[in-house]
Amino acid sequence: MTYQSEPDERVPGVVTTQGSSYDTTEARPGRAFLARGTGRLTSRTWFVLLAGALLPAIVLAVWLIASAGGTTATLPSPGDVWLAGVDLAQRGLLASDVAISVQRVLLGFGIGAGLGLSIGAVVGLSKLGDILLSPTLAALRAVPSLAWVPLLILWFKIGEDSKVILIAIGAFFPVYTTVSAALRHVDRQLVEAGRAFGLNGPRLFVTVQLPAVIPSVISGLRLALAQAWLFLVAAELIASSMGLGFRLVDSQNNGRIDRIFFVIILLAVLGKLTDSLVGLFERWVKRRWS
Amino acid sequence: MSTTVPQALARDVSRAVSIDFAGVGRAFAPERGSGPARPVLRDIELAVEPGEVVAILGTSGCGKSTLLRITGGLDSATSGSVRIDGSPVSGIDPRTAIGFQEPRLLPWRTVHDNVALGLPRGTPKAEGAERVSTLIDLVGLSEFAGHRPREISGGMAQRTSLARALARNPGVLLLDEPFGALDALTRLKMQDLLLDILSAEPTTVLLVTHDVDEALQLADRIVLLAKPEDESAPGATIAQLLTVPGTRPRDRGSAELAELRGRLLDGLGIDRHGSARGVETGTSIPHYPY
Numbered sequence: 043m044t045y046q047s048e049p050d051e052r053v054p055g056v057v058t059t060q061g062s063s064y065d066t067t068e069a070r071p072g073r074a075f076l077a078r079g080t081g082r083l084t085s086r087t088w089f090v091l092l093a094g095a096l097l098p099a100i101v102l103a104v105w106l107i108a109s110a111g112g113t114t115a116t117l118p119s120p121g122d123v124w125l126a127g128v129d130l131a132q133r134g135l136l137a138s139d140v141a142i143s144v145q146r147v148l149l150g151f152g153i154g155a156g157l158g159l160s161i162g163a164v165v166g167l168s169k170l171g172d173i174l175l176s177p178t179l180a181a182l183r184a185v186p187s188l189a190w191v192p193l194l195i196l197w198f199k200i201g202e203d204s205k206v207i208l209i210a211i212g213a214f215f216p217v218y219t220t221v222s223a224a225l226r227h228v229d230r231q232l233v234e235a236g237r238a239f240g241l242n243g244p245r246l247f248v249t250v251q252l253p254a255v256i257p258s259v260i261s262g263l264r265l266a267l268a269q270a271w272l273f274l275v276a277a278e279l280i281a282s283s284m285g286l287g288f289r290l291v292d293s294q295n296n297g298r299i300d301r302i303f304f305v306i307i308l309l310a311v312l313g314k315l316t317d318s319l320v321g322l323f324e325r326w327v328k329r330r331w332s
Numbered sequence: 333m334s335t336t337v338p339q340a341l342a343r344d345v346s347r348a349v350s351i352d353f354a355g356v357g358r359a360f361a362p363e364r365g366s367g368p369a370r371p372v373l374r375d376i377e378l379a380v381e382p383g384e385v386v387a388i389l390g391t392s393g394c395g396k397s398t399l400l401r402i403t404g405g406l407d408s409a410t411s412g413s414v415r416i417d418g419s420p421v422s423g424i425d426p427r428t429a430i431g432f433q434e435p436r437l438l439p440w441r442t443v444h445d446n447v448a449l450g451l452p453r454g455t456p457k458a459e460g461a462e463r464v465s466t467l468i469d470l471v472g473l474s475e476f477a478g479h480r481p482r483e484i485s486g487g488m489a490q491r492t493s494l495a496r497a498l499a500r501n502p503g504v505l506l507l508d509e510p511f512g513a514l515d516a517l518t519r520l521k522m523q524d525l526l527l528d529i530l531s532a533e534p535t536t537v538l539l540v541t542h543d544v545d546e547a548l549q550l551a552d553r554i555v556l557l558a559k560p561e562d563e564s565a566p567g568a569t570i571a572q573l574l575t576v577p578g579t580r581p582r583d584r585g586s587a588e589l590a591e592l593r594g595r596l597l598d599g600l601g602i603d604r605h606g607s608a609r610g611v612e613t614g615t616s617i618p619h620y621p622y
Contacts, residue, residue, distance in 0.1 A: 235436035238406060239449055239500065240424055249449070253440050330440065 118300040123307070126300035135289070140308070143274055143285040146202070147316075150209025151270040155263055157210070158217025162262075165218075166225025167251070176222070183215050187273055191280050205277040212273030213266040220262030224255035260324040267320055271313045348383040348536045349427060349503035351403065355412030357567065358398050369410075371567035372398055376412065378555060378570065382503075385530070385537040387547035390557035391600055394568040396540045397508050399557070403538060404430045404506045416504055426452060429502035433509040435489035437481040443492050444468060444477040450499030467495040470529060487518040491525065498533055507539045511546065520584075523549050527581050544596045548589045551576055556599045572599050 083089050102120060109119040118126070130136040161179070164171040190208055198204040228251050236250040278287020286305050293301035356376040359369040372395040380386050390396045401407040403414055405424040414421045416428065429450065437446045447467055451460045468477050471491040473484075481489055490510060497505060510526075511519040523546060530537065541547050547554045558571035574596070577588055594604050 231432070231434060231436050232438065234406065235430075235432060236449075237424060238404060238430045238432075239496070240426060240453060242424075250438065253438065 116299070118303055122300045123303045126298065127304045127308075130289075130301065130304065138284060139286050139289050139305075140312070143278070143287070144312070146205050146209060146277070146285065147267075147270045147274050150206045150273070151213045151267055153206065154210035154213025154270070155217045155266050158214045158262070158266065159221055159259070161214075162218040162221030163225060163247075166222035166255075167247070172222075172226075179218065183219075187212060188276060188280075191277070195281060200281040205274070205282065208277045209270050209273045212269040216265035216269055217259070217262040220258050220265070221255065224258035225251060228254045257324075257328050260320070260327050264317065264320045264324060267316055268313065271309065271316075275309065347503050348534050349417035350382050350415075351378075351380040351504060351536060351538070352415040352418075353378040353399075353412070354415070356399070356402065356409045356414060357411040358395065358402060358407070359410045359567070373409075373557075373569070374411075374567035375569045378573075380536060380538070382536055383534050384553065385539065385551045387539045387541055387551035387554045388557060389541060389544065389547050389554055389596060389600065390568065392542060394557045394559065396557050400430075400506050400508050400538055400540045403504070404428050406430070426500070427503040429497035429500035429505055431494050431497045431505070431507045431510045433512050435481065435486070435493040437489055437492055437496075439481050442478050442480060443473055443484065443488075446481065446492055447495045447499050450496035452500055464495075464499060467498050468492075470498075470532060471495045471525065487514055487522065490514060490522065494526070494529070498529065502535055505535045505537045507537065509540055509542065512542070519543075519546070524581065526550060544593050544600070545584070547596070548576055548592060549582055549584065550580070554592075554596065556596060558599060558601075572596070 105117075105120055109117045109122075127136065130139075161175065165175050165179070166172075187208070190211060191204075194204040194207055198207065232250055232254065233246070236246050241249050274285075275287040275290070278285040279291055282288040286309060289305050290302055293299070293305070353376045357371065357374040359371040361369055376399060378386075388396045388399060398407060402409050403416075403421065405421050405428070408422070416425060421428075437443075438449065441449070444464055447464045448460060451463065455463070465474070465477065468474055471494060473488060473491055473495070476484055476488060481492070484492070490513075494510065497507075507526075511522045514522060527550065537550075539547070539550060552575065554572075554574045554576060555570055556572035556574070557568045559566070559568045560571075572595075574592060576582075576592065578586070582589060597604055
């Protein structure tokens with residue numbers, strides 16, 4: 043990267059102890075040059091948006107051409123898929139499917155992420171917690187997600203509980219893993235400095251350790267949210283009477299391939315949308331906390 | 333740097349206190365297995381007067397930082413005791429503040445908020461803010477109070493760290509090679525700054541350094557830690573205790589200091605190469621004390 047050729051403004055001693063002589067403007071020409079040079083096109087917002095939409099546009103075009111001659115039974119045209127969506131919306135099924143699925147994702151994600159944060163904190167901060175808990179959790183993590191389904195259905199029946207719990211299991215592990223690992227690797231020197239200034243226990247955690255791991259926590263949450271959507275569809279595919287996963291099975295049974303296409307596209311859009319929201323939050327957090 | 337003492341500082345001019353080391357020793361447990369403990373320090377006997385600046389010199393690995401950490405309560409002695417103002421040190425002591433070799437600033441906090449971390453627990457908010465800005469003024473960083481550590485130079489970060497230690501209003505200021513990571517010129521300026529600060533905020537100072545000139549420039553007395561040459565007993569102890577003549581700030585080029593420098597370098601096992609200039613390795617001016 044061209045970035046590497048920029049002078050390191052933080053080299054100690056390049057700056058004199060006369061604070062005022064530190065010149066922040068000095069580094070700017072380099073970046074301006076970068077913006078005019080290699081990064082010119084790829085740093086423009088319109089170009090990024092347009093280029094990102096290029097591949098979907100090509101896929102859509104190929105799809106249009108391919109479906110033009112075929113039958114709706116194997117490959118519905120984009121128009122058919124759109125109409126299937128409109129039809130679902132008019133019947134009121136679309137709103138209820140999306141609502142129940144989003145509700146399950148948010149509930150499961152909230153519970154799983156909350157547990158992941160707290161247990162991750164215990165394992166990351168306490169040696170004893172690490173020794174006691176991490177082997178068991180590592181073993182549980184190795185269990186394939188679908189293996190839980192029969193047990194959950196027997197225990198919690200085919201209700202909301204079993205689905206939310208499955209999603210919570212999916213959201214738990216990314217958060218738990220990233221939080222415990224990040225806490226273990228918090229700069230020891232910073233922690234010691236915190237202790238030297240009289241901080242300990244919860245105050246030390248809130249002042250030093252938590253802010254230090256916030257960027258990793260957000261990355262973990264982002265992964266967990268993606269996992270939550272995966273587990274949602276798994277849960278709904280197997281046993282449900284509502285939701286996007288149920289709509290997939292239902293459409294499969296009725297041979298409504300247009301609806302299957304529609305739901306898959308909808309899942310992609312919903313997943314990308316929630317991920318982007320967390321991504322924006324992540325960017326803000328990284329600027330704020332590092 | 334202005335020589336007038338700001339009002340806010342004059343008001344709570346600190347309570348410099350004494351430090352007494354009585355037979356302090358520290359042995360580290362063997363890395364693995366059950367070998368014999370490895371002694372690093374032994375039989376440290378030293379009385380530091382309130383308001384005195386004592387430099388601890390020694391080769392690397394001789395235990396000078398360990399001695400400082402024991403004084404600050406970050407480590408504990410395996411034998412003997414350290415008393416601050418007559419009461420023994422156990423754990424982090426609110427009367428001491430530490431300046432580390434690295435600035436150890438919280439990267440997500442501004443310079444101002446990093447200094448505020450040093451304020452004693454329960455300082456009223458307004459009073460704390462006032463004290464922090466006075467200290468930031470004192471170290472010449474008022475223009476940078478809102479900057480993050482990554483936006484300032486190494487020297488400025490070290491000044492922030494010094495201000496943070498002073499925010500604690502310490503009776504004993506412990507400095508662990510505070511300028512060791514800075515370039516030579518910045519280091520000299522920081523030494524002068526430290527002297528200015530000490531005249532504004534008198535306190536007892538233990539300064540660990542490997543820089544003989546720094547010790548001569550800043551200290552009232554210099555402790556030279558060394559292991560006995562004949563290896564009769566393991567662990568370093570006080571090999572020399574020198575009183576530095578004159579008052580600070582001292583003439584960096586004075587002949588008296590040159591003589592002391594020679595003796596200290598000798599004690600550190602550095603060849604003075606005096607004979608190369610046709611000078612006996614002995615004394616060129618009458619033996620200290622004069």
